[in-house]
Amino acid sequence: MIETINQSQETAILESFIELVKSPYGDFAAIGKLSHFLNNPATLQKIVDFLSLTSQGKQAFVDRPLLGKIDLQQLHQLPKHTLGYMYAEHMIRNGLTPPPVNEIANDQFTFLGTHITETHDIWHVVTGCNTDKPGEVKLEAFYIAQLASDRLFIALLAKNLLKTAMYEVELCEQIMDGLSQGWIMGKRAKPLFGIEWNRLWETPLKDLQTSLNIS
Structure with a gap:
């Protein structure tokens, strides 16, 4: 069934996209505004249905596991080859703070958004995607391959392509390499959604990448 968008929705989407x-x-308020207009309940249900095709995704929507409190300094004391150390190093190096401790998600849609948001930087580490512009594009393409019909990440990718065309066309080759690499990597990799990462801090990163078919 084709999902239609009425004129008022279209206007709101276009205005928030231009904004x-x-x-x-990294303007998260503007990203949140665009997400509000793009990912309506029908779209979100399609994403939930797609992710629930795997036992991991289906169980995640039942248990709704969240990261909980993260102590970067404690993780930074782990062996340097572990996920926990590499995540802490990524966060500290980029001047990032851990996501806030979220309450139990009361519904599937809330869990979907919370889980994707709070694990974003873990996905950066596991996929090896940098936090520069080509790296963000690479991760966005990976998300699209993993989440199927998530309109927000398609729009974020379109936004970054337009900004490249307008302001930094010299980055075109790096951006397009990132897009193609992220898409292929996301299609080949096992699903990352629903993994309880806080149980894997002491696991060697390379072992995780191998088990998830990420090279």
């Missing part, structure tokens, strides 16, 4: 294009990179 995001004009915003600096």
Whole structure:
């Protein structure tokens, strides 16, 4: 069934998209506004249904596991080859703070958004995607391959392509390499959604990548 968008929704989407294009990179308020208009309940249900095709995804929507409190300094004391150390190193090096401790998600849609948001930087580490512009594009393409019909990540990818065309066309080759590599890597990899990462901090990162078919 084809999902239709009425004129008022279309106007809101286009206006929020233009606002995001004009915003600096990493403007989460503008991203949230665009997400609100793009990913309506029907779209979110399609994503939930797709992710529930695997036993891991289906169980995640039952248990709704969240990361809980993260102590970066404690993780940074783990052996350097572990997921926990590499995640802490990524966060500290980029001046990032751990996601806030979230309450139990009361419904599938809330869990979907919370889980994707709070594990974003873990996905950066596990996929090896940098936090520069080509790296973000690479991860966005990976998300699209893993989440199927998530309109937000398609829009974020479109936004970054437009910003590249307008302001940094010299990055075109790096951006397109990142897009193609992220898409292929996301299609080949096992699903990352629903993994309880806080149980894997002491696991060697390379072992995780091998088990998830990420090279």
